[in-house]
Amino acid sequence: MKKLFLVAALIGLSPIFAQENTEITxxxxxxxxxxxxxxxxxxxxxxxxxxxxADIRGQYLFNPNVGVGIASGYTNYFGKDGVDDFGIVPLAGFFRYYFTPSGLFLGVDLGYGFLTNVDYYDTSTGKVESNDGGLYVNPQIGYHNRDWNIYAYYQNTFADNDLNVSNVGVGVTYNIRFN
Structure with a gap:
């Protein structure tokens, strides 16, 4: 069901990415x-x-208020109480709404979060299985200017076997302009 939701969302966003005469500046x-x-x-x-x-994104602004793009990176969860570190590699599309040229923005990433080093015990087979990942959602609110974005976020991957890998935090990104 989660994969069906993801496919439907990406198809719904596809007209945004299919604009004609878009010049990259x-x-x-x-x-x-x-x-x-x-x-x-x-x-x-x-x-x-x-x-x-670590966070990496490619963004395109349709107008001064609406930005879309792709997002990826890696989030490492440091294990405690003898648990090994594990992580998430997201592959997502994102949408941002900028209220003003410098100031408040709202955004969301939607895609798939690939889990690393996450295993579970499958009671039906009696074996330890790898959990590959699931639907990735990352809403954000923050401040931006021409060069920087500072934001608060909630990152969640709805993985298989009712496992939700999530964290609440802050992020900062620097904008590198395409020439």
């Missing part, structure tokens, strides 16, 4: 690179006490 397109730091919540808080990540 330093004023409407850039690469965002940055860091995130968060506190695990929910299921992840049982196995980790801190999450640290």
């Amino acid at each position: 330093p004023d409407n397109s850039w690469l965002k690179v940055g860091l995130t730091a968060g506190v695990p919540v929910g299921d992840a808080s049982d196995a980790s006490s801190f999450a640290l990540g």
Whole structure:
């Protein structure tokens, strides 16, 4: 069901990415690179006490208020109580709404979160299985200017077997302009 929802959402967003005569300029397109730091919540808080990540995004502005793009990176969850570190590699589309040229923005990433080093015990087979990942959602609210974005976020991957890997934190990204 989660995969069906993801496919439907991406198809619904496809007209946004299919615009004609879009010229890439330093004023409407850039690469965002940055860091995130968060506190695990929910299921992840049982196995980790801190999450640290790298964030990379390619963004295109349709107008001064609406930006879309692709997002990826890596979030490492530091294991506690003898649990090994584990992580998430998201592959997502994102949408941002900028209220003014410099100031408040709202955004959301939607895609698939690939889990690393997350296993579970399958009671039906009696074996330890790898959990590949699931629907990835990352809503954000923050401040932006021409060069920087500073934001608060809630990152959640709805993985198989009712496992939710999530954290709440802050992030900062720097905008690298395309020439």
